[in-house]
Amino acid sequence: xxxxxxxxxxxxxxxxxxxxxxxxxxxxxxxxxxxxxxxxxxxxxxxxxxxxxxxxxxxxxxxxxxxxxxxxxxxxxxxxxxxxxxxxxxxxxxxxxxxxxxxxxxxxxxxxxxxxxxxxxxxxxxxxxxxxxxxxxxxxxxxxxxxxxxxxxxxxxxxxxxxxxxxxxxxxxxxxxxxxxxxxxxxxxxxxxxxxxxxxxxxxxxxxxxxxxxxxxxxxxxxxxxxxxxxxxxxxxxxxxxxxxxxxxxxxxxxxxxxxxxxxxxxxxxxxxxxxxxxxxxxxxxxxxxxxxxxxxxxxxxxxxxxxxxxxxxxxxxxxxxxxxxxxxxxxxxxxxxxxxxxxxxxxxxxxxxxxxxxxxxxxxxxxxxxxxxxxxxxxxxxxxxxxxxxxxxxxxxxxxxxxxxxxxxxxxxxxxxxxxxxxxxxxxxxxxxxx
Numbered sequence: 211x212x213x214x215x216x217x218x219x220x221x222x223x224x225x226x227x228x229x230x231x232x233x234x235x236x237x238x239x240x241x242x243x244x245x246x247x248x249x250x251x252x253x254x255x256x257x258x259x260x261x262x263x264x265x266x267x268x269x270x271x272x273x274x275x276x277x278x279x280x281x282x283x284x285x286x287x288x289x290x291x292x293x294x295x296x297x298x299x300x301x302x303x304x305x306x307x308x309x310x311x312x313x314x315x316x317x318x319x320x321x322x323x324x325x326x327x328x329x330x331x332x333x334x335x336x337x338x339x340x341x342x343x344x345x346x347x348x349x350x351x352x353x354x355x356x357x358x359x360x361x362x363x364x365x366x367x368x369x370x371x372x373x374x375x376x377x378x379x380x381x382x383x384x385x386x387x388x389x390x391x392x393x394x395x396x397x398x399x400x401x402x403x404x405x406x407x408x409x410x411x412x413x414x415x416x417x418x419x420x421x422x423x424x425x426x427x428x429x430x431x432x433x434x435x436x437x438x439x440x441x442x443x444x445x446x447x448x449x450x451x452x453x454x455x456x457x458x459x460x461x462x463x464x465x466x467x468x469x470x471x472x473x474x475x476x477x478x479x480x481x482x483x484x485x486x487x488x489x490x491x492x493x494x495x496x497x498x499x500x501x502x503x504x505x506x507x508x509x510x511x512x513x514x515x516x517x518x519x520x521x522x523x524x525x526x527x528x529x530x531x532x533x534x535x536x537x538x539x540x541x542x543x544x545x546x547x548x549x550x551x552x553x554x555x556x557x558x559x560x561x562x563x564x565x566x567x568x569x570x571x572x573x574x575x576x577x578x579x580x581x582x583x584x585x586x587x588x589x590x591x592x593x594x595x596x597x598x599x600x601x602x603x604x605x606x607x608x609x610x611x612x613x614x615x616x617x618x619x620x621x622x623x624x625x626x627x628x629x630x631x632x633x634x635x636x637x638x639x640x641x642x643x644x645x646x
Contacts, residue, residue, distance in 0.1 A: 213237070213247050220254040228267040235271045235370045245377055252374065252383040260388040265430060266437045268388070272396035275370035279319070279346065279402035284353055286315040287495045290403035291487055292394060294418065294427070296411040297567040298452030298480075298592075302330045302360065303466035305484040307520035309491045310357035311511035312498075316491075317353045318360045319367065319401040331362050332576075336460040336541055336586035337530040344528070352527045358520050359527070368396050387423070391430040398440075405441040405494035407487055408432070412642060413450035415563025421446070421642055428645045443490045446642040447483055451561040451596040454480040458575035458589015460541035461610065467538045470518035476509065479595075479640055485509070486641055544587050544612050549605035550621070552630050558606065559631030561596050569623035572616040573609060588612050590624065597635055 211233045220226060226234075234251060237243030260268065281288045291306065293299055306316045320330040320342075331342045342362040344352075352359035371393050378384045398406050408431055411417070412424035428444035435442025447453075456465040468474050469481055476485070489504040498504035511517045522535050534540045570576055574585035587610060594606040607624060611617060 213243055213251075217247065217251045217254055220251055220258055223258045225261055226264055226267075228271070231264070231267050232271045235268070235275055235374075238373055239275050239370050245373075248374065249377050249381045249383070252378060252386070252389060253381065255388060256383050256386040262430070262433050262437070265388045265392055266434050269392040269395045269399065269434050270438060272368055272370045272374075272392055273400045276366040276368055276400070277364055278400045279364075279367070281317055281350070281353075281402035281404075284315055284317060284350060286313070287404045288315050288317050288402060289405045289407065289491045289495045290316070290318050290398055290401065291407045291409065291491060292398055293409040294390075294394070294411050294416065296449040296453060297415040297563040297570075298454040298457050298462070299409075299411070299449075300333070300454045300456065300462040300466050300469075300480060301409060301484050301487055303333060303463060303521065304469050304480070304517070305488045305491065306358055306360060307470060307524070308484070308488050308508050308511045308517040309495070310520045311514075311516035312488075312492055312504075312507045314357060314491060314495045314497060315353060316358045316360075317349070317402065319363045319397070320360050321363065330360060332584055332586070333459045333462050333466075334360060334525070334528065334530075336463045337525050337534050340525060340528045340530040342528065352524065356520060356523045356527060358524050360524070361528075363397065363401070368400050371396055385417070387427050387430055390417075390427060391434060395431055395434045395438075398435075399438060403440065405491075406435055406443075407490045407494065408442065408444040409483075409487055410444050410446045411449035412446055413448055413563065415452070415567060416449040425643060425645070428643070432645050441494050443494060444645040445486060445490060446645070447486075448638055448640050448642065449563055450638055452563050452566060452592060453483060455592040455595070456589065457566055457570045457592070458542075458573075458610065459584065459586045461575075461589045461591055464538040464541050466521070467518065467535060470512065470521055471515065472513065476512070481512075483640055486644075490644070542587050542610055544610040546609075546611045546614075548609040548611055548617075550607040550609060550624055551602055551605055552600045552628070553602065554630055555601045556599070556630040556632050557634045558594055558596050558598050558600060558628060559633075559635045560629040562627040565623045565627035566590060569620040569627070572620040572623070573611060574613055585612055596638065599634075600630065
């Protein structure tokens with residue numbers, strides 16, 4: 211095959227065969243296809259799109275480009291949950307322990323944060339001693355003993371995606387739904403899950419800003435999962451505001467612990483979305499027959515404290531110092547805590563979640579470049595939500611700060627992200643759709 215002919219074929223709207231996709235992807239991994247050639251082909255995909263069959267074939271060849279994980283020797287249906295990325299999105303730290311407490315088997319490989327979107331691995335590592343780089347057999351042992359383990363991806367898991375994503379990031383080809391869908395699903399499938407629940411974020415803090423695009427991405431990933439023999443459900447959730455009140459690794463870990471210890475009400479948006487995700491995970495695991503039964507089991511695991519004990523046991527098994535789990539305020543000790551005030555009385559009429567996420571990065575909570583270091587204690591703790599009344603004398607947020615190098619920039623972003631209106635805004639839904 212000739213690579214230039216494959217680029218031209220996709221440029222002109224042609225449908226590629228599985229063999230052609232194998233040639234292209236394996237050629238990139240083996241350095242037989244140049245970066246510039248793959249970049250040109252991905253731009254052609256952005257412009258011409260792909261059929262469902264092409265996208266499934268691309269996902270499969272990406273999945274097979276490196277190691278795959280065999281979880282067949284673990285008990286039960288292995289269920290995974292994936293978020294497309296958001297702000298204050300602490301759901302994995304809450305829902306995975308709850309599902310495990312209900313008898314589920316959650317064997318999850320997760321990722322790190324980049325730009326405004328937080329990463330589960332960084333949140334886990336906010337607990338001193340935690341090591342997310344675990345050998346496969348140790349990973350399986352933790353799952354057998356606890357029903358739950360979340361670790362980092364192995365170095366050779368879907369190497370094609372690592373190379374393709376790095377190129378997409380610098381060539382303006384990130385926002386292609388077939389490329390996003392194949393990127394996510396190749397990693398989920400390679401990690402060995404039997405069933406997958408996808409949390410597809412939509413709004414100003416999500417990578418998919420419009421509900422239409424989010425629905426298209428969700429439906430595409432569900433079709434890929436079905437075509438490749440994995441039970442898959444996608445839930446479209448709102449990201450036009452932070453989901454939780456905490457933005458930052460230690461702050462989000464503390465918030466998750468507060469939820470699991472019953473210090474945050476079940477009506478809270480973070481808890482509500484976690485119950486929705488967990489319900490689908492239990493249904494796919496065949497541990498409940500109805501949504502009502504599944505939700506009741508999750509609430510019992512929350513009230514009884516069993517969900518918290520699952521999280522604590524996992525963190526201990528990963529090497530974590532459990533003093534920081536039992537006394538989570540230790541996670542968020544910083545040199546300064548700075549209140550942020552509105553300049554007038556009114557209501558929080560809009561929040562740009564992405565700008566808040568970027569502000570937290572400037573404080574040191576996240577990465578603007580992959581090589582950036584992260585301070586686990588710093589970030590933003592919101593004191594008010596979308597729709598709440600605020601005044602000049604009542605802080606709407608607190609900044610947890612250790613370095614003031616970019617504090618002024620962060621404050622400018624935060625103030626620009628929060629819009630104060632004279633009237634209370636209309637309610638926003640937390641869940642827009644469930645695609646099965």
